Amino acid sequence: MxxxxxxxxxxxxxxxxxxxxxxxxxxxxxxxxxxxxxxxxxxxxxxxxxxxxxxxxxxxxxxxxxxxxxxxxHFSEIMNKNLNEEAEKIAAESDLLYGKLTADLTCDVSSLQIQEVVSEILEFIKKYSSSVTLDKPLINVLIDSYSNDYVKTITDKKYGKGASDYIVKAFRYYSENNTPSEK
Structure with a gap:
């Protein structure tokens, strides 16, 4: 050449x-x-x-x-399309994880299976929100969020009655039974 x-x-x-x-x-x-x-x-x-x-x-x-x-x-259009596709991918992955967590609301929140899903959710959130600085540990923010009546209504509608309370219990158990470095 x-x-x-x-x-x-x-x-x-x-x-x-x-x-x-x-x-x-x-x-x-x-x-x-x-x-x-x-x-x-x-x-x-x-x-x-x-x-x-x-x-x-x-x-x-x-x-x-x-x-x-x-x-x-067409740079802006291409970037917006890619960002929308990425957002959809993140939302789908989040839905999958929370769906896994709430698949059986009778399952003991202390079970290894449930606690592994909680850990996956925390890692997932950390991965996609690395630039966000919180005043308190992520797990506490999640507990507070899913304890909120508005979020509770949306979550229960999406994952079933009692799902939000179940998520709070699962996160709270994780928080109480894992070292601070894992939160």
Missing amino acids: SFKEFDLSEYIHALEDFKVKQTDTIIKHWGSIDNFDMFIQKIKDDEENVAKLAIQHFGSIEKYTEEMKYNLE
Whole structure:
């Protein structure tokens, strides 16, 4: 392959143009212009490998550049769609976990099976809310939330009468029987 086949200058120019025209979007999704500049610099530093991948996946640098230009022109739409899909995935996983927890409301909340689900729920929440800072332990926030009459009504409607109280009992048992580092 000739050097021209590895030339990403048109794509890099499109990124630079995007940076000038979409500063707010860049800050929203990359955190800062500096982060976006680092992204561009990484492409420049590894231009040959990026070009090889572009050719491998798109057939040519030209097709890759056109596709990337389209993505830049529709960046906000694409990000919103991806964020919505991610939110739906998180909601579905959350529903699955709470459904598992409340599948049999007669099951003893101290059982290993139930306490493993509580642990899964806590890990799941920590995974998707790592940037949230709480004034008190997460488990206590959850106990308070599911003790709230409004949340209780919604939860019981979704998972069955008494589900919210059951969740509170399961969380409370976990809280009382696990070390603080596990909460």
